[in-house]
Amino acid sequence: xxxxxxxxxxxxxxxxxxxxxxxxxxxxxxxxxxxxxxxxxxxxxxxxxxxxxxxxxxxxxxxxxxxxxxxxxxxxxxxxxxxxxxxxxxxxxxxxxxxxxxxxxxxxxxxxxxxxxxxxxxxxxxxxxxxxxxxxxxxxxxxxxxxxxxxxxxxxxxxxxxxxxxxxxxxxxxxxxxxxxxxxxxxxxxxxxxxxxxxxxxxxxxxxxxxxxxxxxxxxxxxxxxxxxxxxxxxxxxxxxx
Amino acid sequence: xxxxxxxxxxxxxxxxxxxxxxxxxxxxxxxxxxxxxxxxxxxxxxxxxxxxxxxxxxxxxxxxxxxxxxxxxxxxxxxxxxxxxxxxxxxxxxxxxxxxxxxxxxxxxxxxxxxxxxxxxxxxxxxxxxxxxxxxxxxxxxxxxxxxxxxxxxxxxxxxxxxxxxxxxxxxxxxxxxxxxxxxxxxxxxxxxxxxxxxxxxxxxxxxxxxxxxxxxxxxxxxxxxxxxxxxxxxxxxxxxxxxxx
Ligand SMILES: Nc1ncnc2c1ncn2[C@@H]1O[C@H](COP(=O)(O)OP(=O)(O)O)[C@@H](O)[C@H]1O
Ligand SMILES: [Mg+2]
Numbered sequence: 315x316x317x318x319x320x321x322x323x324x325x326x327x328x329x330x331x332x333x334x335x336x337x338x339x340x341x342x343x344x345x346x347x348x349x350x351x352x353x354x355x356x357x358x359x360x361x362x363x364x365x366x367x368x369x370x371x372x373x374x375x376x377x378x379x380x381x382x383x384x385x386x387x388x389x390x391x392x393x394x395x396x397x398x399x400x401x402x403x404x405x406x407x408x409x410x411x412x413x414x415x416x417x418x419x420x421x422x423x424x425x426x427x428x429x430x431x432x433x434x435x436x437x438x439x440x441x442x443x444x445x446x447x448x449x450x451x452x453x454x455x456x457x458x459x460x461x462x463x464x465x466x467x468x469x470x471x472x473x474x475x476x477x478x479x480x481x482x483x484x485x486x487x488x489x490x491x492x493x494x495x496x497x498x499x500x501x502x503x504x505x506x507x508x509x510x511x512x513x514x515x516x517x518x519x520x521x522x523x524x525x526x527x528x529x530x531x532x533x534x535x536x537x538x539x540x541x542x543x544x545x546x547x548x549x550x551x552x553x554x555x556x
Numbered sequence: 557x558x559x560x561x562x563x564x565x566x567x568x569x570x571x572x573x574x575x576x577x578x579x580x581x582x583x584x585x586x587x588x589x590x591x592x593x594x595x596x597x598x599x600x601x602x603x604x605x606x607x608x609x610x611x612x613x614x615x616x617x618x619x620x621x622x623x624x625x626x627x628x629x630x631x632x633x634x635x636x637x638x639x640x641x642x643x644x645x646x647x648x649x650x651x652x653x654x655x656x657x658x659x660x661x662x663x664x665x666x667x668x669x670x671x672x673x674x675x676x677x678x679x680x681x682x683x684x685x686x687x688x689x690x691x692x693x694x695x696x697x698x699x700x701x702x703x704x705x706x707x708x709x710x711x712x713x714x715x716x717x718x719x720x721x722x723x724x725x726x727x728x729x730x731x732x733x734x735x736x737x738x739x740x741x742x743x744x745x746x747x748x749x750x751x752x753x754x755x756x757x758x759x760x761x762x763x764x765x766x767x768x769x770x771x772x773x774x775x776x777x778x779x780x781x782x783x784x785x786x787x788x789x790x791x792x793x794x795x796x797x798x799x800x801x802x
Contacts, residue, residue, distance in 0.1 A: 316632070359698070362702055363703060387704045389704075390701060390702055391703065395699070395702035399693065399699070403696070403713075403714055403718075405718050405797065414629045414713060415703035415704060419703060419705060420704075448797075449796020462702075463703070467704070488670070555789065
């Protein structure tokens with residue numbers, strides 16, 4: 315589903331990604347972790363071409379994201395993405411947030427989009443808030459709306475970039491619960507997170523990044539039993555002690 | 557100091573007092589002239605405002621796109637029109653440009669002033685628009701692109717509706733400035749308020765009354781613009797969204 319093949323990226327002379335390769339199959343849930351600044355956000359943004367990269371190739375559903383002939387708008391429309399800071403559109407109601415891309419990008423009728431949007435909103439437990447504005451919801455609620463907004467596009471896979479790290483602790487679980495449910499339904503997911511509880515519960519594999527490299531790419535059980543690299547061991551020890 | 561407001565009731569040719577102060581087909585009082593001058597001031601300002609908003613919005617947007625040549629073009633525009641004094645720009649449009657392009661000689665000086673003032677102000681508005689768009693978190697653009705929006709759609713549906721609200725307060729002050737700056741039109745003989753004041757005080761020797769009234773009209777016009785845009789601002793307010801203005 316997502317094939318990342320020897321990707322390297324530089325900002326000027328600074329190399330952010332070095333020769334990263336991995337493969338995420340259909341229905342797989344892969345958690346990406348690693349210290350801050352290790353390139354996790356950069357890598358996940360390369361997957362839907364929000365960031366360009368200089369070397370290597372990424373294919374989503376067999377389509378190269380760096381090929382100039384690829385229709386990026388069409389590709390991105392079906393790759394859901396959830397951001398650390400939610401990024402709901404603050405000038406639109408929740409309902410419009412859920413509908414606008416369905417109408418403007420997928421060309422759905424407004425009623426059809428609305429029905430779909432409200433159904434997903436109900437699914438994340440926020441149906442009563444359809445006519446509010448994002449600024450009137452809590453962080454956890456906004457992030458659930460953001461997930462619903464991505465799902466409304468019928469994504470073939472979902473990318474999450476630290477979806478819970480901007481949330482107050484008491485709101486983290488309401489968001490993780492939605493993600494766990496999504497994983498159990500077989501959604502292909504690439505999740506940058508430090509929530510090891512989530513990784514334990516639903517991940518198939520864990521990728522550990524450090525200084526722009528994929529240092530570790532192992533099945534969950536092996537990762538939690540004992541990471542191979544010392545850096546990952548140190549990282550895991552630190553995370554779990556919190 | 558004795559003020560004599562009846563000066564406005566005098567005929568502009570023979571100085572006779574006219575009943576009711578407003579003249580007719582044959583007689584023009586200073587009040588008539590004042591009102592027509594106010595009309596010219598408002599017309600120059602309003603048309604220049606339209607030019608300024610249209611050009612300023614386009615140039616401001618260009619400067620925030622990911623396309624280098626467009627950014628350079630927009631920056632050059634802004635620097636060019638912002639860094640030449642507005643009075644000099646009016647003279648350039650009036651004296652120099654028609655000399656270079658004979659076709660432009662047919663354009664009335666009123667329109668040349670509108671263009672000059674409009675483009676000068678567009679540079680300042682483009683700066684506000686650019687700053688407004690850039691103050692929107694980068695994540696908004698990314699989130700819109702991630703949903704499959706094309707770049708024009710990102711601007712149309714996500715960035716501009718937010719930028720517009722951020723830009724309104726500085727836009728209000730630019731709109732008030734344009735009324736004040738329209739006084740440069742006197743330099744190319746547009747019969748607006750400032751030219752009226754200069755000529756009428758010479759003819760009547762009632763400079764104090766004339767300048768008081770003209771000052772009052774400038775003040776009132778700017779205040780009116782301020783109030784109208786303030787109402788627009790209130791109308792556009794979004795629940796739960798605090799727009800931080802610097
Ligand atoms: N636009 C940019 N220009 C230059 N350096 C950047 C830019 N964006 C990110 N970086 C650098 O790239 C590195 C990786 O960043 P990022 O992918 O955000 O890391 P992570 O998400 O793992 O914390 C960091 O060192 C960061 O400073
Ligand atoms: Mg990050």
